[in-house]
Amino acid sequence: MKKHSRNLLSKSAALSLSMVIGLVAWAGSANPAQAADQVTLLETGSTLLYPLFNLWVPDYTRANPGVRITTQGTGSGTGIAQAVSGVAQIGASDAYMSDQQMKQNPDIMNIPLAISAQTVNYNIPGLNRVHLRLNGPVLAGIYSGAIQYWDNAKIKALNEHLKLPHKKIIPVHRTDGSGDTFIFSQYLSFSTPSWNDSTGYGTTISWPAVQGGIGALGNPGMVQASQTNLYSIAYIGVSFHAQIESAGLGTAVLENRAGRFVLPTPRTVTAAAHELLSKTPTDERLSLIFAPGAESYPIINYEYAIVSKRQASPEVAAAMRKFMLWAIDLKGGNSAHYLNEVRFIPLPASVSELSRKQIAQIQ
Amino acid sequence: MRVRPIRIFVILVASLIPITLAAIFIFLTLYSWPAIQFNGVHFLFGRIWDLGNLYRNPVMVHGTSVPLGANYGILVFIVGTLATSFIALLLSLPISLLVAMFLAEGVQEQFRPALSLVVELLASVPSVVYGLWGYAVLIPFVEHFLGPALASVAGFIPFFSGPVSSGYGLLTASLVLAIMTVPIITSTVYSGLIRVPREIKEATFALGATRFEVVRKVMLPSVRKNVIGAVILGLGRALGETMAVLMVSGGALNYLPGTIYSPITTMAAFIVSQLDSALQDPTGMAVHSLAEIALVLLMIAVLVNIVARALTGGQGHVAYG
Amino acid sequence: MASLTSRALRRRVYSAVGWVLCTFAFALVAFPLFDILVLVFRRGASAISPGLFTQVTNGISGGLLNAIEGTLVLSGGSLLFAVPIGVIAGIYLSEYGHGMFGKVVRFLCDVLTGVPSIVLGYFAYVTMVVELGWQFSALAGAITLAIMIVPYIARFSELELSQIPYSLREAGYALGMKERTVIARILFPIAWPGILTGILLALAISVGETAPLIYTAGWSNYMWNGHLTKEPIGYLTYVIWSFINQPFASAHALAFAAAFLVVFTVLLINVGARLLVKRRHYYE
Numbered sequence: 001m002k003k004h005s006r007n008l009l010s011k012s013a014a015l016s017l018s019m020v021i022g023l024v025a026w027a028g029s030a031n032p033a034q035a036a037d038q039v040t041l042l043e044t045g046s047t048l049l050y051p052l053f054n055l056w057v058p059d060y061t062r063a064n065p066g067v068r069i070t071t072q073g074t075g076s077g078t079g080i081a082q083a084v085s086g087v088a089q090i091g092a093s094d095a096y097m098s099d100q101q102m103k104q105n106p107d108i109m110n111i112p113l114a115i116s117a118q119t120v121n122y123n124i125p126g127l128n129r130v131h132l133r134l135n136g137p138v139l140a141g142i143y144s145g146a147i148q149y150w151d152n153a154k155i156k157a158l159n160e161h162l163k164l165p166h167k168k169i170i171p172v173h174r175t176d177g178s179g180d181t182f183i184f185s186q187y188l189s190f191s192t193p194s195w196n197d198s199t200g201y202g203t204t205i206s207w208p209a210v211q212g213g214i215g216a217l218g219n220p221g222m223v224q225a226s227q228t229n230l231y232s233i234a235y236i237g238v239s240f241h242a243q244i245e246s247a248g249l250g251t252a253v254l255e256n257r258a259g260r261f262v263l264p265t266p267r268t269v270t271a272a273a274h275e276l277l278s279k280t281p282t283d284e285r286l287s288l289i290f291a292p293g294a295e296s297y298p299i300i301n302y303e304y305a306i307v308s309k310r311q312a313s314p315e316v317a318a319a320m321r322k323f324m325l326w327a328i329d330l331k332g333g334n335s336a337h338y339l340n341e342v343r344f345i346p347l348p349a350s351v352s353e354l355s356r357k358q359i360a361q362i363q
Numbered sequence: 364m365r366v367r368p369i370r371i372f373v374i375l376v377a378s379l380i381p382i383t384l385a386a387i388f389i390f391l392t393l394y395s396w397p398a399i400q401f402n403g404v405h406f407l408f409g410r411i412w413d414l415g416n417l418y419r420n421p422v423m424v425h426g427t428s429v430p431l432g433a434n435y436g437i438l439v440f441i442v443g444t445l446a447t448s449f450i451a452l453l454l455s456l457p458i459s460l461l462v463a464m465f466l467a468e469g470v471q472e473q474f475r476p477a478l479s480l481v482v483e484l485l486a487s488v489p490s491v492v493y494g495l496w497g498y499a500v501l502i503p504f505v506e507h508f509l510g511p512a513l514a515s516v517a518g519f520i521p522f523f524s525g526p527v528s529s530g531y532g533l534l535t536a537s538l539v540l541a542i543m544t545v546p547i548i549t550s551t552v553y554s555g556l557i558r559v560p561r562e563i564k565e566a567t568f569a570l571g572a573t574r575f576e577v578v579r580k581v582m583l584p585s586v587r588k589n590v591i592g593a594v595i596l597g598l599g600r601a602l603g604e605t606m607a608v609l610m611v612s613g614g615a616l617n618y619l620p621g622t623i624y625s626p627i628t629t630m631a632a633f634i635v636s637q638l639d640s641a642l643q644d645p646t647g648m649a650v651h652s653l654a655e656i657a658l659v660l661l662m663i664a665v666l667v668n669i670v671a672r673a674l675t676g677g678q679g680h681v682a683y684g
Numbered sequence: 685m686a687s688l689t690s691r692a693l694r695r696r697v698y699s700a701v702g703w704v705l706c707t708f709a710f711a712l713v714a715f716p717l718f719d720i721l722v723l724v725f726r727r728g729a730s731a732i733s734p735g736l737f738t739q740v741t742n743g744i745s746g747g748l749l750n751a752i753e754g755t756l757v758l759s760g761g762s763l764l765f766a767v768p769i770g771v772i773a774g775i776y777l778s779e780y781g782h783g784m785f786g787k788v789v790r791f792l793c794d795v796l797t798g799v800p801s802i803v804l805g806y807f808a809y810v811t812m813v814v815e816l817g818w819q820f821s822a823l824a825g826a827i828t829l830a831i832m833i834v835p836y837i838a839r840f841s842e843l844e845l846s847q848i849p850y851s852l853r854e855a856g857y858a859l860g861m862k863e864r865t866v867i868a869r870i871l872f873p874i875a876w877p878g879i880l881t882g883i884l885l886a887l888a889i890s891v892g893e894t895a896p897l898i899y900t901a902g903w904s905n906y907m908w909n910g911h912l913t914k915e916p917i918g919y920l921t922y923v924i925w926s927f928i929n930q931p932f933a934s935a936h937a938l939a940f941a942a943a944f945l946v947v948f949t950v951l952l953i954n955v956g957a958r959l960l961v962k963r964r965h966y967y968e
Contacts, residue, residue, distance in 0.1 A: 215614015
């Protein structure tokens with residue numbers, strides 16, 4: 001009797017095993033090696049651009065069945081490195097490449113695809129519905145530990161009509177290498193010379209040791225950390241506006257280069273972009289942080305696709321050009337339909353033209 | 364003695380393991396060599412980790428090209444790694460032993476497969492999910508309940524004194540690591556406990572021992588080698604864990620933890636979080652320094668294993684009688 | 685019946701307290717598991733539908749078919765490498781590994797568990813993905829996972845085999861069996877249930893890994909086309925890690941659904957293996 005049931009068990013095991021193998025084999029064969037005219041593109045990099053790519057790719061590949069695009073959100077540095085080594089065709093990055101990196105890789109182009117922005121958020125009971133006024137030097141003071149309490153004289157000076165509590169500020173920063181840290185620290189560097197000299201900017205910086213400061217992982221981590229810690233302050237990418245709202249965090253108005261305090265709205269972000277149009281060089285490597293102009297929001301940046309001028313084959317190059325031209329087209333990837341979901345703004349016409357010129361160089 | 368083919372075959376296959384580890388060690392050493400030369404001993408004792416200004420042109424320091432202001436010191440991470448692993452094992456070992464005892468002798472045989480499945484499922488939870496649960500559930504728990512409770516009870520010891528500030532820190536990271544190592548230790552010890560010969564149990568009962576005493580005084584000591592082997596495996600897991608720790612540890616940079624509630628960073632988690640930025644360093648020194656961290660971690664694992672074996676009189680290996 | 689001496693009473697009380705502690709420990713350990721399962725199920729529930737198993741990931745939503753297939757391929761592939769090497773290494777360690785070389789192998793095996801998965805991933809990236817030119821590939825991913833789990837399988841096998849009393853081996857030799865027959869026909873069938881536990885534990889660990897695969901298997905939005913190299917492949921943990929970081933609710937739900945699937949798959953494998961292999965107590 002026992003032997004019978006053992007036999008039955010091993011028979012059913014063998015049966016299920018062969019079923020699984022059959023299933024996998026069928027799944028594999030149902031997708032044969034790509035047809036001769038099908039191209040596969042790999043995109044990897046910035047986690048800020050990743051959501052936008054994920055909105056683009058399904059629609060684009062549906063309309064263009066000859067190309068398969070896989071997206072990955074790994075980080076700007078990985079995007080650059082893998083675009084340079086050729087493992088990925090499109091590297092997404094929030095940061096343009098440095099002069100040294102361009103010297104080492106003359107075949108690589110930085111092509112802006114859209115413009116993103118960043119908010120500074122805080123969690124102060126009673127004040128989250130009010131827009132606190134903050135500026136670069138004050139933020140630099142908070143993140144360096146020089147300003148410790150919310151009712152510090154410098155913050156009070158900017159917000160005379162508000163009652164600020166005597167509570168310690170908890171500055172939250174990103175632990176992972178991130179484009180958000182890059183643009184936030186650029187804002188601090190450009191507006192505050194002492195920060196520029198001591199800490200500087202980058203996707204990762206040597207954050208000064210602040211009592212009670214927290215490192216969080218990813219933008220959701222930033223939202224979570226601010227939400228669970230009263231009296232905290234954090235910098236969060238604008239595509240997370242929905243999370244920020246449902247977490248009930250307050251959004252700061254930031255002082256721009258002209259001395260005005262502005263909220264990140266499409267109008268202020270576009271104004272900042274327009275101010276720097278003339279300064280954008282042909283290789284399009286430019287920081288948009290702390291732009292001049294009365295209406296400009298100070299923390300905005302180009303989102304770049306890092307691509308090589310030389311591609312593996314003419315088919316791949318053609319597929320890339322087609323995709324990227326679609327991406328920067330106001331009726332394609334740069335239309336409100338996609339950008340509004342992530343609260344990015346489209347490229348201004350002259351920048352779009354520069355991008356077009358760079359895209360044409362992909363061979 | 365005539366050399367048997369089975370022995371040769373088995374030895375060859377088994378040596379793939381040391382070969383792999385040697386390959387990793389050689390890779391790490393070669394890859395981090397420029398950093399080893401640049402950083403020197405200061406690497407181990409320096410508190411500041413600074414990638415330098417990646418956007419200015421690199422400068423030449425002692426003959427190597429590095430970013431301006433680059434300064435690599437990993438004392439903070441070494442302390443974080445050792446502290447979390449040590450506290451995690453301190454917490455998980457007694458609990459694992461109790462659970463193993465519970466499973467082996469505390470429940471009737473028909474319930475054992477189901478209940479031991481619970482423990483094994485804990486091992487199957489991806490570390491990312493542990494991190495998510497950690498920051499959704501454990502951190503508020505530590506911040507509002509466990510931390511203040513601990514501080515009020517043990518607050519006279521400086522290490523346990525408040526303030527608790529946020530829930531991100533050494534305590535939470537150690538708790539998560541403890542939960543992750545429990546299945547490994549429990550499975551190994553349980554496996555040994557159920558193999559204890561019946562005669563030994565019967566003899567102990569015959570001496571008038573209670574059921575609990577049978578387990579605690581006779582069965583557990585007889586599986587000592589299992590326990591030691593399990594602790595070493597669990598320690599390995601704790602040292603190498605990245606994602607879960609990264610999400611709850613608070614990401615300390617440039618300062619050492621003062622209390623059990625302070626944020627910390629472990630070496631493995633740091634490598635994960637920094638690799639992307641390091642790739643942006645055109646001189647490559649940042650990636651080399653990360654490889655050096657990995658090398659140091661490897662050596663710490665070796666050291667810890669040596670110490671564990673020395674403390675237990677080399678009983679980690681098996682000699683059957 | 686004579687009344688209990690105070691010492692006997694004390695021992696009884698201690699024992700009772702001991703069992704209470706054990707039960708409490710088990711509850712302490714079971715609670716996080718259930719809490720995690722509830723959390724994952726609650727947040728992933730909105731994404732669970734038949735479509736999950738029939739569609740591929742598509743941007744921020746869609747299904748998980750490509751990820752499920754990828755996880756099966758990668759973990760299955762890693763077992764293909766790790767089980768033979770691990771079990772044979774375990775045999776070596778328990779049967780022949782008492783000398784210096786055995787000590788070295790055992791030691792290095794334990795050290796290997798302490799190597800962070802990201803280091804293995806980067807090592808594999810530099811050697812296999814870039815140097816060998818495999819690009820993102822299923823083979824690179826499977827090999828990396830195998831390196832991660834081999835030590836667990838080897839140590840479990842060793843512990844299992846070593847607990848079999850020597851007398852059984854002697855009996856085999858007395859009957860004139862060769863070494864390999866003793867190992868295959870006597871030791872293996874007895875140790876197999878315990879070794880299987882080790883393999884399942886290793887499988888569980890491999891299914892839950894993310895960091896090493898990001899640099900070796902890459903990620904693919906499409907089904908695997910059967911190529912071992914030069915073709916990236918998807919896996920469930922990538923969905924968990926990446927989609928959680930996106931601002932879209934549909935992505936979050938998918939991430940939690942993937943987490944649920946991971947745990948559920950391991951549960952299924954565990955239960956299935958249990959049904960197949962009954963633990964044998966060779967004393968009974």
